[in-house]
Amino acid sequence: MKIVHKINLANISVIILIALTGFFAFENLNHVLTKLRFTEIADDLNASFLEMRLSEKNYFLYRDTSALAEISKKIGESMMTLESVKPDIIKATGEKNFEGLKSCLTRYLTEVDAVRDSAAQTVEMQAGVREAGQKLREFSDQITHLERSRVNEILSFSKRQLFSSLCFILIAAIGLRYMTFFKILKTLKQIKRVVVSISEGNFRPVETEIPDDELGSVMTAINAMSKELEDREEQILQSKKLASLGILTAGVAHELGNPLNNISMIAQTYMEVYDSLSKEDRIDFMVKIEEESHRIKHIVDNLLDFSRPKKSKSKIADLNDVVLRSLKLVQNMIHVCNVETSINLQEGLPPVFIDEDQILEVLINLMTNSLQASSRGDSLKIITRLLEGDEYIEITVEDTGKGIPHELLAHVFDPFFTTKGNSGTGLGLFVSYGIIKNHQGVMKVDSTEGVGTCFTIELPAYKANTEEEA
Amino acid sequence: MNGQRIMVIDDENIVGKMLKAVLEQDGYNVETFLGGAPALARLQEERFDVVITDLKMKGIDGMEILLKVKKEWPETKVIMITAFAGLDAAVEALRGKVDDFFPKPVKIKDLKACIERLLSTP
Structure with missing residues (x-):
């Protein structure tokens, strides 16, 4: 994978993480708003319920039947309010609680109507009204309380979620960057080693696996350059060798010139002074010629030894x-x-x-x-x-x-x-x-x-x- | 020809030995040296009629000997022997007023004739 792709991938991953975190935070906020809307409604309803209980109290204190009519009216109003905000309530606290609240109201209404319609108004009936009213208050209080605490829960959950998301994004961003750059730096170091080695005249190619990215192309280029340099050096060496061939020829001529001159002089002298030489002297002359021939052979051997590629016994x-x-x-x-x-x-x-x-x-x-x-x-x-x-x-x-x-x-x-x-x-x-x-x-x-x-x-x-x- | 003094300087032992054998047979008085330094020291002590020297030697070379001899004892003849038969060396040797010049391998007969000729001319 190319480096630019790697960097893009890392950036996209971080962006997706941020988007997800934002989305969840938004969702939580929505949830909180719904709950808050419910507690608002619940507060209104609770106020109505309180008024109902006050009217109920009036009835019990003064036996004022008009208070019962008041309660019925208020229950009717609350029912209407309840129906009008039904979706909000269901959304915030569920259908069961909505139905529960409704049934509490209905029961309260039934009890109140029963007392109103009955002439006797027995103690049991009155107790029924009191109990239904109390139950309505308790139920409503309970839901309100529950939803308030849920709002708190959601808020603290959101806080935790945001914090952990932030940490995760931070770690992921650093980690991805580190992984990407660590690889790049590692390869760069390798390239540096090779370049230093080339600059010292050592044309070794990069030996490790060549990655399939921009640095890989650089490494391939360096390898090609190294090979080219090696070839060039070989060529330079060849031309140097050719140049040194001239020096070699002069060197060989000089090296061989002396023993050849010696042999020539020995032979000439031998002929020149032949008559005055004893047998031993003559042999001595020939020995000298032999020695000079050996000297030539030694020079030639050395040259051959130098030019012949030696068999390696590694x-x-x-x-x-x-x-x-x-x-x-x-x-x-x-x-x-x-x-x-x-x-x-x-x-x-x-x-x-x-x-x-x-x-x-x-x-x-x-x-x-x-x-x-x-x-x-x-x-x-x-x-x-x-x-x-x-x-x-x-x-x-x-x-x-x-x-x-x-x-x-x-x-x-x-x-x-x-x-x-x-x-x-x-x-x-x-x-x-x-x-x-x-x-x-x-x-x-x-x-x-x-x-x-x-x-x-x-x-x-x-x-x-x-x-x-x- | 009797007792004329010839000095041979060459770092090749054989050259001195051979020339000494041939030239002594002809009645010359020959001394041989393997290097320039002892030869120059000997020249300070005694006069020689002919100095035969190799051009290329370690230390004091033939050219140095030629210049020194021609400066101190101009009447002494100098014959140069060299492995390099190139024109450059010959020109340089002549510029130093060398009396004659022999490339290797030296023809002894020619060398002898040269010595005779040099010694007969004043």
């Missing part, structure tokens, strides 16, 4: 073990250089899927470089640690040697770049860089002239469920 390994092995191999050199080494290997690192020999070659290369750049008393620091996110392990080889000038730093991974003059081939770091890249890793360098150099390697931690890469 397997699961502990990076700390590899670091310790490499240290053992350069131990003698460390001793000779008199460089202080400190090793800080994080325990419990996850395994890596690597070609141990190749990584060993890289580490020895870095350590040898560091030692060659260091002087007596300098220090060499080797650190392994698990990077945040538990996906990469970092190896740092840091020295306090002479450092690399800033303007040369960008070229240290170029083929045939060397600061060691004739003693370096300029291929070590170039090959190392390729090895780390083939391991889906990253290799970086940081250096300050006169302060030291720090090489950093990041290798992916091995995950048991990922397919093994050959």
Whole structure:
């Protein structure tokens, strides 16, 4: 679902909740109004009933029969009033109460009429009138009282309902927003991680499931960009390789030039001084030619070794073990250089899927470089640690040697770049860089002239469920 | 030709050894050096008639030796040997008044003829 749809849905849900709450509040208000209308009517009726009882009292005190006629008249009026507001009363308090009230009135009328019509006017009849009047009053009072208390109930119920609805709307609004924005922020964070990683030259695509929304499109676009950048980098690398082919040719020409010149000179000298040479001398000349041929073969082998893609023998390994092995191999050199080494290997690192020999070659290369750049008393620091996110392990080889000038730093991974003059081939770091890249890793360098150099390697931690890469 | 002093400077051991063998057979007095620094030190002590030097060397290179020799001892002949037969290096070497210039691989016969020619001209 798209983000805009999600936000719309959340907003619509909140609006529906508000509308429902409003509707119920309106209904309650209507109900209260009905009840209030009834109590108004009931008050009027009660006033009439009170007057009836007063007339009744007059009759009993003064035996005034006109008071009975008064009561009958009032009952008639009340009946009419009752009939005229029948729907209101039924609505407010129900048909049963309406009928009850009516029957009380009718009975009162019957009793009053009976006394009026009878000449005898017995005590029983009088008691009947009194009782019917009392009952009418009581019944009416009872209903009025009941309905008043119902009004109070409805009002306090409405209050509670409004309050709880408000809380519910508030929670729902916050919750929906949180759910929507939490997802968006989570995805944004993921995108940020990928973009940072791309900016560091690591073209890994977004690995998690791509959501079907606007952020999903962004992630797809970033993945496409990452792929494009990787291709471009590959192209740039290719053109760089072509450019370096020129340097390679010159390098090879120079490297091969010397032994070829030597062979040529040995042969010429051999012919020139042949007569004065003893048998041993002649053999010595041939040995020298043989040696120079070997030198050429060695150069050619090295070149082939460099150009031929090596078969990877990757397997699961502990990076700390590899670091310790490499240290053992350069131990003698460390001793000779008199460089202080400190090793800080994080325990419990996850395994890596690597070609141990190749990584060993890289580490020895870095350590040898560091030692060659260091002087007596300098220090060499080797650190392994698990990077945040538990996906990469970092190896740092840091020295306090002479450092690399800033303007040369960008070229240290170029083929045939060397600061060691004739003693370096300029291929070590170039090959190392390729090895780390083939391991889906990253290799970086940081250096300050006169302060030291720090090489950093990041290798992916091995995950048991990922397919093994050959 | 007797006892004329020739200095050979090349970081390739074989070059010095071979030239020494050939040139000593012809009666020259040959001293070989693997680098520019000891060679210049030796030049301070004694005069040489010909200096044969490789162009590209670690530390003090052939060009530096040429300039120094031509400045201090202009009568000493300098022959430059280099792996780079390019025009640029030749022009630069000539600008430094090099007496002759040999690309690798060096033809020893030509080199010998060159030495003879240089030593016969005043």
